[in-house]
Amino acid sequence: MQFPLDDVRSRFPALSLSANPPAYLDNPAGTLVPQSVIDAVGTAMATASSNLGGFFTASHRAEDIWGRAHDAVADLVGAKSRREIIIGPNMTTLTLHLSRSIGRLFRPGDEIIVTRMDHEGDVSPWLLLAEDLKLDVKWLPFNRESWRIEPEDLRQLLSPRTRLLALNYASNLTGSINDVEALAAIAKAAGALVYVDAVQLVPHRLPDVARLGCDFLACSSYKFFGPHLGMVWGREELLTELTPYKCRCASDALPERFETGTPQVELLAGLAATVDYLAWLGEVTGHSGTRRAKLKGAYGAFDIHETQLTQRLIAGLKRIAGVTIHGITNPNRSAERVPTVSFTHDKATTHKIAQSLAAAGIYVWSGHNYAYEVVRHLGINEKEGVVRVGIAHYNSEAEVERCLTAIAASVD
Numbered sequence: 001m002q003f004p005l006d007d008v009r010s011r012f013p014a015l016s017l018s019a020n021p022p023a024y025l026d027n028p029a030g031t032l033v034p035q036s037v038i039d040a041v042g043t044a045m046a047t048a049s050s051n052l053g054g055f056f057t058a059s060h061r062a063e064d065i066w067g068r069a070h071d072a073v074a075d076l077v078g079a080k081s082r083r084e085i086i087i088g089p090n091m092t093t094l095t096l097h098l099s100r101s102i103g104r105l106f107r108p109g110d111e112i113i114v115t116r117m118d119h120e121g122d123v124s125p126w127l128l129l130a131e132d133l134k135l136d137v138k139w140l141p142f143n144r145e146s147w148r149i150e151p152e153d154l155r156q157l158l159s160p161r162t163r164l165l166a167l168n169y170a171s172n173l174t175g176s177i178n179d180v181e182a183l184a185a186i187a188k189a190a191g192a193l194v195y196v197d198a199v200q201l202v203p204h205r206l207p208d209v210a211r212l213g214c215d216f217l218a219c220s221s222y223k224f225f226g227p228h229l230g231m232v233w234g235r236e237e238l239l240t241e242l243t244p245y246k247c248r249c250a251s252d253a254l255p256e257r258f259e260t261g262t263p264q265v266e267l268l269a270g271l272a273a274t275v276d277y278l279a280w281l282g283e284v285t286g287h288s289g290t291r292r293a294k295l296k297g298a299y300g301a302f303d304i305h306e307t308q309l310t311q312r313l314i315a316g317l318k319r320i321a322g323v324t325i326h327g328i329t330n331p332n333r334s335a336e337r338v339p340t341v342s343f344t345h346d347k348a349t350t351h352k353i354a355q356s357l358a359a360a361g362i363y364v365w366s367g368h369n370y371a372y373e374v375v376r377h378l379g380i381n382e383k384e385g386v387v388r389v390g391i392a393h394y395n396s397e398a399e400v401e402r403c404l405t406a407i408a409a410s411v412d
Ligand SMILES: Cc1ncc(COP(=O)(O)O)c(C=O)c1O
Pocket: 028, 029, 089, 090, 091, 092, 093, 118, 119, 121, 122, 168, 170, 171, 172, 197, 199, 200, 219, 220, 229, 230
């Protein structure tokens, strides 16, 4: 079945604000939002502007929204139930917060592993924890030929004192996807907890925590067509075992014991609507059954579309003299990357290229993208970083072509 691109694009109001809309290719930094999500946020603000736990209707509505958002994320990641889903302002804040509770299991001299592939959101919280608890930090590199973390490199870092592996599922700079299932199995066999940053995966691939074998998986809904919220799935037994780092007034129930302060009710309404938008995409591409089944259908449909666009982008970049792509370029390895393509040019600076593209109505990012360790590992100047072009399922071939033409002109 052909991907229903026109139907999809008509749902995103940002794409029809003007006769000649910009090409939104900065999706790894934040995606557009469909009208149904915007409506859900507005309706919640009009009808459920209340705290949870009251005797009156608006409060009941707020509670219902809270439950629906947690159920929606449970379906999205393949969790057992809403009890395993923690929602908060963003992935970084949640990770910083959870790291305090997880750290209560560790002792001075214990070891944790962080990677040279991760975004700061999954590095700094663990470095701070290590500083506070006097833990030893070990750095796991990614392989500069395969662009992924290799199991052998992980094995070499593990010891009887390893307590945690924090790694990303997909890189926000190179776009490569790690084999988390294999890496988690190795770390778990050595007795370590596994914390996975799936922020850049979820806009493109459907995670399945039941299969992955990790202990935590974090993502952010503003990266997958929703409002500014973050969410972490945690294995229920572990969430129960941890001593939460929480205020006295917070409930001890799951998942509330890890959700600090008043929930962002209107954004939770938008989050539930985001997952429903994705399920709708599953329906219109011919899938039925449970919401999870529809989500699988949706991701299958846009994976094919995104892969075509990515291959076009990479092939076009390869034709521009002086361009170096920092990531997997072999079309036979498309399954090992998300559609985020970063490059540098041997003469033009990354910021000059991004500025020229912005002037042509093409939105991309230039810089290190908070993947400090990645640019350092690749020997790229930190201030320069890369030009990052990130595709989402609502992008078109015409937008990719426009972007390529503008890049060629900017380096001429
Ligand atoms: C891979 C990755 N992890 C974590 C984050 C941080 O997410 P948040 O903004 O929700 O804290 C980002 C943001 O770009 C990211 O790309």
